[in-house]
Amino acid sequence: MSTALPRSASTVALLADIPSTGHVGEVRARRFAMHGDGIGERSAAFVAFAQQEIDAGRKVVALYPVWRATDAERAINFARGSLRTDHIAGMALDLSPLALSLVADQLAYLAPYLQPGMVAALCGELPKHLLAGAWLRTVAGLSTIPTTLKHHVGSLAPSVSFLAYCAPTQQVQRMRPADVAATLPFRPVQPVQLLCSTPDPAHTGVFDDHLPQAIQPVATRTLPVQPLGPVYWGTPKYVEFVALSAHPQALAYAAGSIRASACSWCGEPMSAKPCPFCAANSTRTSSRTTTPRPGPGAAQDRAPRNGRAVDGAPNGGPTAAASTAPNGHRPAPVPAPIAEPLPGPLRGTGPGPSHGVVGAPPAHPPETLGRPQEGSPLTGRAPRPEIPRTYSR
Numbered sequence: 001m002s003t004a005l006p007r008s009a010s011t012v013a014l015l016a017d018i019p020s021t022g023h024v025g026e027v028r029a030r031r032f033a034m035h036g037d038g039i040g041e042r043s044a045a046f047v048a049f050a051q052q053e054i055d056a057g058r059k060v061v062a063l064y065p066v067w068r069a070t071d072a073e074r075a076i077n078f079a080r081g082s083l084r085t086d087h088i089a090g091m092a093l094d095l096s097p098l099a100l101s102l103v104a105d106q107l108a109y110l111a112p113y114l115q116p117g118m119v120a121a122l123c124g125e126l127p128k129h130l131l132a133g134a135w136l137r138t139v140a141g142l143s144t145i146p147t148t149l150k151h152h153v154g155s156l157a158p159s160v161s162f163l164a165y166c167a168p169t170q171q172v173q174r175m176r177p178a179d180v181a182a183t184l185p186f187r188p189v190q191p192v193q194l195l196c197s198t199p200d201p202a203h204t205g206v207f208d209d210h211l212p213q214a215i216q217p218v219a220t221r222t223l224p225v226q227p228l229g230p231v232y233w234g235t236p237k238y239v240e241f242v243a244l245s246a247h248p249q250a251l252a253y254a255a256g257s258i259r260a261s262a263c264s265w266c267g268e269p270m271s272a273k274p275c276p277f278c279a280a281n282s283t284r285t286s287s288r289t290t291t292p293r294p295g296p297g298a299a300q301d302r303a304p305r306n307g308r309a310v311d312g313a314p315n316g317g318p319t320a321a322a323s324t325a326p327n328g329h330r331p332a333p334v335p336a337p338i339a340e341p342l343p344g345p346l347r348g349t350g351p352g353p354s355h356g357v358v359g360a361p362p363a364h365p366p367e368t369l370g371r372p373q374e375g376s377p378l379t380g381r382a383p384r385p386e387i388p389r390t391y392s393r
Contacts, residue, residue, distance in 0.1 A: 010116035015064040015072035029104035043075035059116040066094040089276035099132035102169040108167035117268030133165035135207040141234025181214035188245040192219040196241040207239040
């Protein structure tokens with residue numbers, strides 16, 4: 001019996017000039033720098049790549065930064081329209097370049113083991129398990145993270161610096177050396193690895209003296225500067241960092257924490273509406289309420305009500321088959337409701353076979369990993385799923 005892993009049903013692409021950190025090894029998301037004179041030239045490489053992947057039977061999860069989204073959104077929309085497919089999901093992430101590069105490679109690593117919908121759902125889950133940000137000398141040019149007037153006034157003082165965080169939450173704090181450890185918004189699970197990069201190593205003194213001591217990493221890697229780092233942070237005087245858990249089950253725990261339901265249209269698991277692939281706003285449920293068919297001679301005595309038989313004559317009078325309550329009194333007759341017709345089958349197909357995550361299960365794994373969690377049974381008439389805007393149906 002073969003033990004080879006199943007072929008990936010999805011591939012991850014990153015539409016921005018954000019090189020790989022190399023932290024995940026040889027597995028990397030496909031990068032598209034979006035360079036060129038016109039939007040057609042900047043989008044041509046991604047459109048050709050998407051067509052190749054879809055022809056091979058794989059779906060595409062395309063990531064792009066929120067703060068540089070115009071060209072990426074146009075490229076994704078053009079690819080979906082020209083190929084007439086809804087197998088391309090555009091996922092916008094509001095992360096710094098270094099954090100976005102790491103998340104893209106982590107998703108590429110998980111893609112062979114999860115369904116495409118789960119890969120798209122992890123785009124919003126993985127940043128919750130990172131501590132990402134930068135040490136800034138000034139916040140005067142910072143526009144990607146909310147700042148206050150107090151922060152801008154403090155930027156005028158020569159001895160003041162800031163810690164700006166973009167994950168798991170966005171916030172800016174004035175850096176006070178004695179309070180760095182106490183004011184960290186999040187601590188990854190030990191052991192922790194620290195990745196950092198800066199365009200000018202001469203400005204790393206304050207960062208090196210305080211932040212590593214607060215995070216206490218087991219290893220620190222200095223990476224080349226990201227080309228879009230000064231654009232995101234609004235200044236060339238910064239030290240960008242990402243702290244992540246090096247625990248062997250860290251990615252498995254993140255994948256197991258997602259609660260997803262199958263899309264009613266395309267069948268992909270989704271954790272938020274609308275579906276990132278077909279834009280449907282409804283999910284598939286596990287079962288439908290059925291109406292029992294009454295036997296001969298019982299059509300006038302028993303009528304279905306929400307899948308249960310209710311005793312009572314059609315005119316509200318008592319019947320010989322009426323049951324007696326435990327206290328000895330006969331219950332009040334219930335008028336027979338009008339039986340509703342059976343709901344029609346829900347449109348869409350079920351999700352494909354699920355794939356597990358590498359490594360042992362987390363401390364509290366869900367019942368299934370990579371498969372959508374079914375919703376609650378329907379009561380009464382089944383809701384009609386909204387028909388999404390799609391090209392494949």
